[in-house]
Amino acid sequence: MAIIVYAESQNGKxxxxxxxxxxxxxxxxxxxxxxxxxxxxxxxxxxxxxxxGPDKVLSVKDSSxxxxxxxxxxxxxxxxSKKEGVSIxxxxxxxxxxxxxxxxxxxxxxxxxxxxxxxxxxxxxxxVKRSCFTNKAFNHTTLKGSINIICVSNNSYxxxxxxxxxxxxxxxxxxxxxxxxxxxxxKATGSVSxxxxxxxxxxxxxxxxxxxxxxxxxxxxxxxxxTACSKPVSDMxxxxxxxxxxxxxxxxxxxxxIAIGVSGAIQHLAGINASKVKVVINNDPEAPFFKAADYxxxxxxxxxxxxxxxKLKAFKSHQ
Amino acid sequence: MNILVCISNVxxxxxxxxxxxxxxxxxxxxxxxxxxxxxEFGLTRAIWFQQKxxxxxxxxxxxxxxxxxxxxxxxxxGANKAVRIDSKALDGFSVAEQLKSxxxxxxFDIIICGRESIDYNGGMxxxxxxxxxxxxxxTNCISMDVNGNEVIAKREIDGGVETLSCSLPIVIGAQKGLxxxxxxIIPNMRGIMQARQKPLDVVAPANSFSKSSVDKFxxxxxxxxxxxxxxxxxxxxxxxxxNEAKVI
Numbered sequence: 001m002a003i004i005v006y007a008e009s010q011n012g013k014x015x016x017x018x019x020x021x022x023x024x025x026x027x028x029x030x031x032x033x034x035x036x037x038x039x040x041x042x043x044x045x046x047x048x049x050x051x052x053g054p055d056k057v058l059s060v061k062d063s064s065x066x067x068x069x070x071x072x073x074x075x076x077x078x079x080x081s082k083k084e085g086v087s088i089x090x091x092x093x094x095x096x097x098x099x100x101x102x103x104x105x106x107x108x109x110x111x112x113x114x115x116x117x118x119x120x121x122x123x124x125x126x127x128v129k130r131s132c133f134t135n136k137a138f139n140h141t142t143l144k145g146s147i148n149i150i151c152v153s154n155n156s157y158x159x160x161x162x163x164x165x166x167x168x169x170x171x172x173x174x175x176x177x178x179x180x181x182x183x184x185x186x187k188a189t190g191s192v193s194x195x196x197x198x199x200x201x202x203x204x205x206x207x208x209x210x211x212x213x214x215x216x217x218x219x220x221x222x223x224x225x226x227t228a229c230s231k232p233v234s235d236m237x238x239x240x241x242x243x244x245x246x247x248x249x250x251x252x253x254x255x256x257x258i259a260i261g262v263s264g265a266i267q268h269l270a271g272i273n274a275s276k277v278k279v280v281i282n283n284d285p286e287a288p289f290f291k292a293a294d295y296x297x298x299x300x301x302x303x304x305x306x307x308x309x310x311k312l313k314a315f316k317s318h319q
Numbered sequence: 320m321n322i323l324v325c326i327s328n329v330x331x332x333x334x335x336x337x338x339x340x341x342x343x344x345x346x347x348x349x350x351x352x353x354x355x356x357x358x359e360f361g362l363t364r365a366i367w368f369q370q371k372x373x374x375x376x377x378x379x380x381x382x383x384x385x386x387x388x389x390x391x392x393x394x395x396x397g398a399n400k401a402v403r404i405d406s407k408a409l410d411g412f413s414v415a416e417q418l419k420s421x422x423x424x425x426x427f428d429i430i431i432c433g434r435e436s437i438d439y440n441g442g443m444x445x446x447x448x449x450x451x452x453x454x455x456x457x458t459n460c461i462s463m464d465v466n467g468n469e470v471i472a473k474r475e476i477d478g479g480v481e482t483l484s485c486s487l488p489i490v491i492g493a494q495k496g497l498x499x500x501x502x503x504i505i506p507n508m509r510g511i512m513q514a515r516q517k518p519l520d521v522v523a524p525a526n527s528f529s530k531s532s533v534d535k536f537x538x539x540x541x542x543x544x545x546x547x548x549x550x551x552x553x554x555x556x557x558x559x560x561x562n563e564a565k566v567i
Binding site: 001016021040058070071074096098099100101102103104105106107110111112113114115127129131132133134135136137138139140141142143144145180181182183184185186187192193194195196198199221223235237241242247248255256266267270273276277279282289291292293295296297299302303304307308311312313 | 330331332333336338356357363409412415417436438439440441442443444446447449450451454455456457458459461471474475476477478480481482483484485486494496499501502505516529530531533534535536537538539542543545546547548549550553554555556559560564566567
């Protein structure tokens with residue numbers, strides 16, 4: 001029996017969340033005394049995984065899998081997992097992994113828990129802690145399958161380096177027949193996505209209009225951060241709804257979340273609650289966000305943000 | 320065109336989340352239940368197909384009698400009929416199995432679920448149902464157009480949008496963007512009156528079993544109070560973020 005991790009890559013490079021998933025898998029393998037087998041699909045250098053402790057790496061390189069289709073990836077991962085005698089399959093919580101995890105669960109007849117925030121509370125029976133009620137609470141879920149799947153929340157376990165000397169095996173996959181074809185991919189180049197970002201800068205109605213968003217963008221580019229916005233901002237069309245974070249928008253689990261001119265409605269706070277450190281800048285000291293934040297500045301964003309950008313640039317140049 | 324929209328009964332987005340009986344049960348006291356927002360975006364898109372392409376829209380939920388008010392609301396919004404599968408929603412897997420048995424009895428061209436519920440946040444049911452029925456599946460779906468038997472759908476991915484094509488029948492995981500917030504339909508008096516006459520069938524559950532169970536809940540630890548920084552002393556904020564929080 002083995003712990004299997006799928007290490008997600010993009011354009012041939014492993015995602016940060018892939019290393020986190022492998023680190024998590026290593027911890028599970030140690031606790032349950034099993035081998036850790038990691039699956040890599042079209043990553044340029046599968047040996048990179050050796051920094052995070054796998055016993056074995058299965059490397060698939062197949063040009064028919066250059067486009068991500070959940071069905072084909074799930075077929076491949078379930079086939080390889082079965083061959084390796086999977087007991088627990090670990091995935092990240094990226095959009096792509098969450099897309100295919102229910103397909104995998106049915107194919108493997110497995111129990112499934114997404115948004116898992118820590119290593120299991122117990123291995124036998126398998127009990128995990130996962131976030132629910134859009135980050136307003138956690139639940140303890142018992143997984144009852146003979147095979148189970150865990151999707152680890154981004155930035156929850158962290159990356160733990162552990163060198164190993166895995167056997168790296170090139171594997172061929174059976175011919176696949178996708179039901180869905182990818183027609184095109186429209187990806188903003190150069191900017192950081194909310195899901196992958198360590199730092200997220202978010203703007204609310206307090207910024208008064210889309211013409212003032214350069215403040216958010218300048219601060220974000222200074223910090224290498226992703227930009228986000230509150231629900232009213234996306235509803236008014238100031239920003240695309242792909243930037244809307246909150247209960248009905250995207251969840252955020254960054255290390256640092258800076259909210260500017262966001263009052264902090266309960267639905268917004270729910271969506272960003274998993275972020276580790278929260279900073280609020282708002283001229284209304286009564287804004288509910290101050291109750292949820294770690295650090296706050298009561299001031300007009302138009303005064304304080306340009307100063308903050310200037311000071312951060314100076315700080316960065318001294319590092 | 321025959322469309323099924325799967326509905327989840329969830330606490331209102333402003334609800335205070337509390338637990339009772341040693342944190343084993345969600346406290347429904349004073350909580351208003353609503354149509355899961357992601358499901359409502361999907362339902363609204365289905366009603367659009369009903370008006371433009373004469374589609375028949377059926378809504379279904381797996382739940383006890385307490386779920387019927389939201390099914391009536393779906394009928395008032397415009398769905399043609401409602402089905403309640405009379406079973407507690409045990410977990411994603413068993414709910415998907417219940418829905419599968421309905422989909423095998425009646426054939427649907429488009430099956431729409433919300434991409435996830437805002438209470439359990441599993442995001443499991445739509446994908447499981449698609450795999451069980453061996454249908455193509457698009458989740459985080461922000462656009463869907465149907466031309467004859469061909470579907471063009473857009474999926475929101477981390478940092479972009481992907482355009483996909485496939486044939487009917489299809490399972491969709493709906494979210495905001497499939498329709499806008501301003502497109503949501505508030506039932507009018509006529510819709511509410513008509514909803515009383517529309518069929519709401521209660522069907523017995525199929526045999527199913529669960530693969531997971533929730534044993535208890537916990538709330539995040541209470542937060543310490545915010546550290547306020549003087550707006551004239553930005554350096555202090557940078558120092559706190561660098562030295563204390565260690566995030567920059």
